[in-house]
Amino acid sequence: MKTGIVSWGAYIPCYRIKVEEISKIWGSDAESIKRGLKISEKAVPGIDEDTVTISVTASRNALKRSKIDPIEIGAVYFGSESHPYAVKPTGTIVAEALETGPDYTTVDLEFACKAGTAAIQICMGLVKSGMIKYGLAGGADTAQSAPGDALEFTAAAGGAAFIIGKKDVCAEINHTVSFTTDTPDFWRREDQKYPSHGGGFTGKPAYFRHVLGAAKKMMKTMGTTPKDYDHAVFHQPNGKFPSRAAKMLGFSEEQTKQGFLVPFIGNTYSGASMLGLAAVLDQAKPGQRIIVTSYGSGAGSDCFDISVTEKITEARKKAPLIKTYIENKRYLNYADYSKKTKQYIME
Amino acid sequence: MRKVAIIGIGMTKFGNLWERDLVSLAVEAGAKACKDAGVDKDKIQAIYGGTMSGGLFVSQEHIGALLADYSGLKNIPSTRVEAACASGGLALRQAYLDIASGMHDLVVAGGVEKMTDIGGGAATNTLATAASQEWEAVQGATFPGLYAMIAKLHMKRYGTTERQMALCAVKNHKNALNNPNAQFRRQITVEGVMKSTRIADPVKLFDCSPISDGAASVVLASEKAAEKFSKNPVWIKASGHATDTLSLHDREDITTLKATVEAAKQAYSQANLKPADIDCVEVHDCFTIAEICAIEDLGFCKKGEGGKFVEKGNTKINGKIPVNTSGGLKAKGHPIGASGIAQAIEAVLQLRRHAKGRQVDTEYAMTHNVGGTGATAVVHIFGREK
Amino acid sequence: MTVPQIWRKIPQFYNLYGKKCSSCNKLYFPPRDICVECGDHKLENFKFRGKGNIITYTIIRTPLSDPEGELIDRPAREIPYILAVIELEEGPRLTSEIVDCSPDEVKIGKKVESVFRKIVEKGPKGVIQYGYKFRLSG
Numbered sequence: 001m002k003t004g005i006v007s008w009g010a011y012i013p014c015y016r017i018k019v020e021e022i023s024k025i026w027g028s029d030a031e032s033i034k035r036g037l038k039i040s041e042k043a044v045p046g047i048d049e050d051t052v053t054i055s056v057t058a059s060r061n062a063l064k065r066s067k068i069d070p071i072e073i074g075a076v077y078f079g080s081e082s083h084p085y086a087v088k089p090t091g092t093i094v095a096e097a098l099e100t101g102p103d104y105t106t107v108d109l110e111f112a113c114k115a116g117t118a119a120i121q122i123c124m125g126l127v128k129s130g131m132i133k134y135g136l137a138g139g140a141d142t143a144q145s146a147p148g149d150a151l152e153f154t155a156a157a158g159g160a161a162f163i164i165g166k167k168d169v170c171a172e173i174n175h176t177v178s179f180t181t182d183t184p185d186f187w188r189r190e191d192q193k194y195p196s197h198g199g200g201f202t203g204k205p206a207y208f209r210h211v212l213g214a215a216k217k218m219m220k221t222m223g224t225t226p227k228d229y230d231h232a233v234f235h236q237p238n239g240k241f242p243s244r245a246a247k248m249l250g251f252s253e254e255q256t257k258q259g260f261l262v263p264f265i266g267n268t269y270s271g272a273s274m275l276g277l278a279a280v281l282d283q284a285k286p287g288q289r290i291i292v293t294s295y296g297s298g299a300g301s302d303c304f305d306i307s308v309t310e311k312i313t314e315a316r317k318k319a320p321l322i323k324t325y326i327e328n329k330r331y332l333n334y335a336d337y338s339k340k341t342k343q344y345i346m347e
Numbered sequence: 348m349r350k351v352a353i354i355g356i357g358m359t360k361f362g363n364l365w366e367r368d369l370v371s372l373a374v375e376a377g378a379k380a381c382k383d384a385g386v387d388k389d390k391i392q393a394i395y396g397g398t399m400s401g402g403l404f405v406s407q408e409h410i411g412a413l414l415a416d417y418s419g420l421k422n423i424p425s426t427r428v429e430a431a432c433a434s435g436g437l438a439l440r441q442a443y444l445d446i447a448s449g450m451h452d453l454v455v456a457g458g459v460e461k462m463t464d465i466g467g468g469a470a471t472n473t474l475a476t477a478a479s480q481e482w483e484a485v486q487g488a489t490f491p492g493l494y495a496m497i498a499k500l501h502m503k504r505y506g507t508t509e510r511q512m513a514l515c516a517v518k519n520h521k522n523a524l525n526n527p528n529a530q531f532r533r534q535i536t537v538e539g540v541m542k543s544t545r546i547a548d549p550v551k552l553f554d555c556s557p558i559s560d561g562a563a564s565v566v567l568a569s570e571k572a573a574e575k576f577s578k579n580p581v582w583i584k585a586s587g588h589a590t591d592t593l594s595l596h597d598r599e600d601i602t603t604l605k606a607t608v609e610a611a612k613q614a615y616s617q618a619n620l621k622p623a624d625i626d627c628v629e630v631h632d633c634f635t636i637a638e639i640c641a642i643e644d645l646g647f648c649k650k651g652e653g654g655k656f657v658e659k660g661n662t663k664i665n666g667k668i669p670v671n672t673s674g675g676l677k678a679k680g681h682p683i684g685a686s687g688i689a690q691a692i693e694a695v696l697q698l699r700r701h702a703k704g705r706q707v708d709t710e711y712a713m714t715h716n717v718g719g720t721g722a723t724a725v726v727h728i729f730g731r732e733k
Numbered sequence: 734m735t736v737p738q739i740w741r742k743i744p745q746f747y748n749l750y751g752k753k754c755s756s757c758n759k760l761y762f763p764p765r766d767i768c769v770e771c772g773d774h775k776l777e778n779f780k781f782r783g784k785g786n787i788i789t790y791t792i793i794r795t796p797l798s799d800p801e802g803e804l805i806d807r808p809a810r811e812i813p814y815i816l817a818v819i820e821l822e823e824g825p826r827l828t829s830e831i832v833d834c835s836p837d838e839v840k841i842g843k844k845v846e847s848v849f850r851k852i853v854e855k856g857p858k859g860v861i862q863y864g865y866k867f868r869l870s871g
Contacts, residue, residue: 014833046832048809048850052863056849084861093863097747097849330833339811472806481742482763483828485734485852485862487793487808487816495791496818503789503841547816548792548836596818596826601789 004169009061038239042266074132079115114296141269156266180300214301233259233276235295352580355384355566361680397438398684431477435687436716436725459562511654513540523674525704530680559680563688587613604721687716746864783847790817809851
């Protein structure tokens with residue numbers, strides 16, 4: 001059997017802040033921001049939530065969906081821009097919470113918003129080569145944004161985890177390609193609290209070049225056209241970029257609808273394309289085909305061509321759907337938001 | 348077992364005593380107790396000193412030797428006793444057992460705590476070491492929080508009200524008006540308690556005993572020594588001591604301090620007395636709900652009726668069973684290690700008829716000292732007759 | 734708690750491991766080495782499901798104020814926070830924080846389930862202690 005996704009799990013914190021609430025503080029026009037970014041609210045972590053707790057919860061959901069003994073997991077890779085430790089792996093804490101036992105390998109990954117899909121690729125390689133039976137790959141973030149910065153409207157919290165293996169796969173990964181260059185569109189230097197970005201430079205030479213480059217390469221390799229896919233997921237830093245990328249590639253709104261979460265939860269960075277894929281798996285029917293393209297600033301895109309199997313119907317019932325997390329929400333005012341994210345000390 | 352009497356008492360003022368350190372407080376109380384007993388300090392054969400956390404409050408351990416050293420009692424055996432807030436009561440019990448066993452004839456039992464050298468946050472943290480660190484404190488439990496959870500369940504189960512709890516604080520402040528050593532000597536009102544800062548619902552600031560500095564000491568004597576030195580000995584009729592689970596959540600019943608029930612049972616049995624025979628009692632009112640639980644668990648009213656019992660005025664100075672005539676921990680102050688000893692001092696003052704302005708016609712007085720949320724309880728009964 | 738103290742309790746904090754008495758089946762959380770019921774020393778690991786109900790609770794409104802910066806531990810919780818005694822379905826009780834709800838939603842008897850959260854940070858430089866908290870499960 002082909003290597004693929006044996007199981008998936010997601011987690012989104014329950015707190016939300018609306019664009020209007022943030023706009024009110026900085027005197028910006030909420031309506032034009034909502035129109036421009038195609039986002040209405042974003043998910044905010046509780047004061048006791050971080051990349052580790054989100055990764056653990058998403059991974060536990062993934063385990064619930066599978067019949068796997070956690071001891072069989074031989075590799076754990078989590079991608080994030082907000083690993084709580086600079087030195088001390090998130091993977092070790094997640095694996096301990098999952099009770100994988102000590103026979104696994106891990107390292108923390110960072111590639112802006114695409115380290116989670118890189119984790120999937122690494123696990124695929126290890127599974128295909130026979131080095132491990134199952135690998136756990138995830139992406140999660142509690143995204144940082146400076147108060148008053150444009151990123152504040154979108155930088156959100158959430159994550160997803162996937163168990164990669166060969167047995168009982170719910171979704172086969174037919175192929176993966178990457179498109180990577182040295183493009184400094186968004187970065188954070190060591191010891192800096194908030195990232196910096198190149199404004200308009202994050203668009204054409206960065207997001208669009210790489211996302212389009214990877215997706216086109218995939219379709220060329222596989223001999224497919226957008227019509228061959230039932231669902232398409234693109235990294236979603238805001239609502240505008242993925243919609244435009246889909247249109248440029250020839251995908252319809254119908255094809256991207258299922259994995260388009262950014263209007264309701266914001267940009268979960270390393271979690272974004274992962275959550276998009278998870279949301280598609282929450283709904284997809286056996287036989288359907290999915291194309292997923294991540295994007296990480298710096299810059300690169302990973303693209304996956306995926307086919308859903310009949311195993312998915314049973315698996316999906318065993319853990320909470322993303323819909324549940326999106327609907328379970330509590331709105332914060334800006335003061336509570338600052339308190340939760342400890343933003344009250346401005347730099 | 349030999350009979351044991353208290354023949355001397357001495358305590359410092361309780362409060363924020365910025366200019367005083369731990370040793371000077373302890374020495375003052377000890378010297379006063381010896382003077383009161385009419386005993387030259389060189390006659391003291393042993394010391395038992397109760398202190399909860401010299402280590403965390405003032406970075407000083409090895410308190411036993413320290414007390415003997417600075418009291419000028421070179422080379423005598425001196426033991427530090429720790430049972431959180433019951434350290435003082437337990438030091439008294441150890442001194443009692445020492446004399447009762449026949450080992451010594453003149454022993455000092457003391458208690459001291461210097462709490463204000465560290466900030467309020469660090470002090471609260473230090474107090475929380477009396478709860479389970481791993482399973483309560485780390486999870487966010489503070490002492491007001493733990494007692495608040497007792498109160499919440501007591502209210503739900505028995506209909507106890509915040510007003511009834513407030514009445515305990517009001518009464519204790521009233522009693523403290525007549526205690527020159529008390530930290531707070533000002534009358535408060537039920538409305539004042541109800542409107543005070545919310546600490547941990549339903550516990551408010553005026554439901555809590557304060558953070559205090561202070562020391563208290565008593566001189567204990569065997570029958571022979573008491574007859575030799577004292578004209579007005581007060582006899583220890585009973586000493587009960589029991590423990591319970593360290594964590595509140597592990598208790599059989601969260602609203603009952605089983606350790607109090609058991610220690611009281613021992614004490615009543617030793618003295619061959621019943622609750623109705625007790626004329627006044629100093630209970631461990633670290634929080635007002637603790638006073639309500641105490642009067643129930645000591646048998647002065649039925650379980651669950653403590654709130655109503657207080658409301659009817661039964662615990663007032665002229666009530667059926669006057670509770671905390673000294674002002675209690677709430678108004679007199681609560682320098683942890685000293686509290687159990689200070690309770691005994693109040694019992695002695697009542698029995699000697701020296702409780703000026705707050706005197707109760709007393710034949711038998713009881714003290715009740717609790718550690719943590721009830722993991723330790725020490726109950727003593729005192730009387731005028733051997 | 735120091736680093737080794739935190740490390741030692743990882744099975745309890747991450748996955749609610751307690752003990753079960755091999756003789757009388759009595760369950761314990763946290764673990765004990767001697768059965769309180771029957772005195773047996775043979776206790777085996779037992780993982781609790783993390784579901785229970787609220788026995789009593791309080792809303793803690795005063796922080797451990799720390800103007801002098803004496804405390805190293807930075808609890809990962811907001812003021813006010815909800816603290817409760819919870820009875821696990823299997824029997825034992827524990828003390829924990831209730832998260833993701835407002836104080837007026839908490840009632841004695843409400844059902845709760847465990848979540849994995851940050852408990853304490855040992856200052857900005859120190860280790861992070863993760864473990865169980867609870868949320869209302871409706």
